Amino acid sequence: MVRHFLDISRLEAADLRAILDDAHARKQARKGWPQGRADADAPAKDRVLAMIFEKNSTRTRFSFDAAIRQLGGQGIIANAADMQLGRGEPIEDTARVLSRMVDAVMIRANDHEDVERFARVSSVPVVNALTDRSHPCQILADLLTIEEHLGPIAGKTVAWIGDGNNVCHSFMHAAAKFGFKLRVACPAEYHPDLRDLEKGGTWVYLTSDPQDAVTGADVVVTDTWVSMGDQDYEARLAAFEPYTVDQALMDQANDGAVFLHCLPAHRGEEVTDDVIDGPQSLVIDEAENRIHAQKAVLAWCFAG
Ligand code: CP
Ligand code: NVA
Numbered sequence: 578m579v580r581h582f583l584d585i586s587r588l589e590a591a592d593l594r595a596i597l598d599d600a601h602a603r604k605q606a607r608k609g610w611p612q613g614r615a616d617a618d619a620p621a622k623d624r625v626l627a628m629i630f631e632k633n634s635t636r637t638r639f640s641f642d643a644a645i646r647q648l649g650g651q652g653i654i655a656n657a658a659d660m661q662l663g664r665g666e667p668i669e670d671t672a673r674v675l676s677r678m679v680d681a682v683m684i685r686a687n688d689h690e691d692v693e694r695f696a697r698v699s700s701v702p703v704v705n706a707l708t709d710r711s712h713p714c715q716i717l718a719d720l721l722t723i724e725e726h727l728g729p730i731a732g733k734t735v736a737w738i739g740d741g742n743n744v745c746h747s748f749m750h751a752a753a754k755f756g757f758k759l760r761v762a763c764p765a766e767y768h769p770d771l772r773d774l775e776k777g778g779t780w781v782y783l784t785s786d787p788q789d790a791v792t793g794a795d796v797v798v799t800d801t802w803v804s805m806g807d808q809d810y811e812a813r814l815a816a817f818e819p820y821t822v823d824q825a826l827m828d829q830a831n832d833g834a835v836f837l838h839c840l841p842a843h844r845g846e847e848v849t850d851d852v853i854d855g856p857q858s859l860v861i862d863e864a865e866n867r868i869h870a871q872k873a874v875l876a877w878c879f880a881g
Contacts (some may be wrong), residue, residue, distance in 0.1 A: 580881030581696045582704045583872050585713045586750035586776045592877065593717075593728040593754050600721050600873035603647075612643055619649025624680040626650060628706070631657040631686045632805045636840060637706050637714070638865035646661050648872055648879075653679065657686075667862050669698045676700040681878055687806055702878035704871075709743060709806055710770070715839045716747040717870035720755065722863045723796055726835055731756040736794035736830065738787050739820045739847050740813075741769030744800045749777035758782070762790035764816045787820055794830040797822060798837045799847045814846070823849040827857055835859050840854055846855070 584842055585593065603616060626645040630638065645652040657663055662671055672695040675682055682701040686692050689710035691720040696703040705713055720730050727733060737745050741763040749769060752759040759781045774781060784790055803810050827834060836858045844850050853860060
């Protein structure tokens with residue numbers, strides 16, 4: 578069986594825990610090393626990763642490229658618009674062809690179904706690097722960050738404030754797999770997809786009140802109010818106005834609570850400067866951890 582990494586909800590809890598443990602171990606093992614040096618076990622030696630982007634990216638693009646190099650492999654990056662995909666070539670043909678040329682494919686796509694279609698015919702592992710529906714790699718990096726600062730994620734309480742979007746969906750999937758409570762505060766018209774809410778099961782609590790959501794929270798997370806592809810900018814700014822994460826809201830979370838944001842951030846919208854640039858914020862550690870988490874994901878894929 579080819580090991581795809583399409584969504585956290587699709588993996589076994591034990592595999593996810595093992596991936597996160599490997600991410601911790603790989604990060605520890607290379608403290609102080611130059612970024613270009615490969616890990617001692619080089620699990621991607623002689624392997625090539627293709628990275629396809631239909632949307633903009635800074636962190637995902639650089640972290641996957643750094644990750645495959647640190648695993649001892651090589652990467653090829655392409656913007657979908659420059660490929661024949663951008664001129665309408667069927668994604669299945671792209672998948673069949675790339676399966677003969679590379680050892681794994683990472684895709685950032687507009688439509689989640691395109692990643693599923695690619696994976697259905699790909700004979701090499703496919704990694705979801707963000708779709709309109711989910712962002713599983715981000716959440717592994719977030720959990721790595723939380724555990725570094727607060728210890729095991731199991732039993733912790735995480736508050737999600739703002740849009741019930743792709744990143745929120747992956748957090749909901751993770752809550753059920755890793756056993757943490759997720760308290761989501763969204764305006765009713767921007768609530769998460771009910772199919773993803775269901776995957777979180779009883780681990781997820783949904784409210785429209787940010788103060789309710791941060792009660793008892795060890796971690797407060799938010800994201801942009803306007804994701805790539807969203808068109809209703811003005812309506813969103815109006816609906817989300819009560820959902821800014823400011824210091825007053827952080828003060829209602831548990832003592833020692835930390836703040837996460839996948840970035841890019843819009844200071845003055847979903848978060849104030851004092852919070853994102855303040856002592857509770859872990860956003861730069863979180864961004865760095867994309868490399869370590871994705872190395873563990875790729876190593877898991879290649880071990881299949
Ligand atoms: N957080 C994240 O995925 O960032 P990029 O869009 O810069 O890749
Ligand atoms: N929800 C955001 C995440 C960006 C990393 C988006 O999809 O644009």
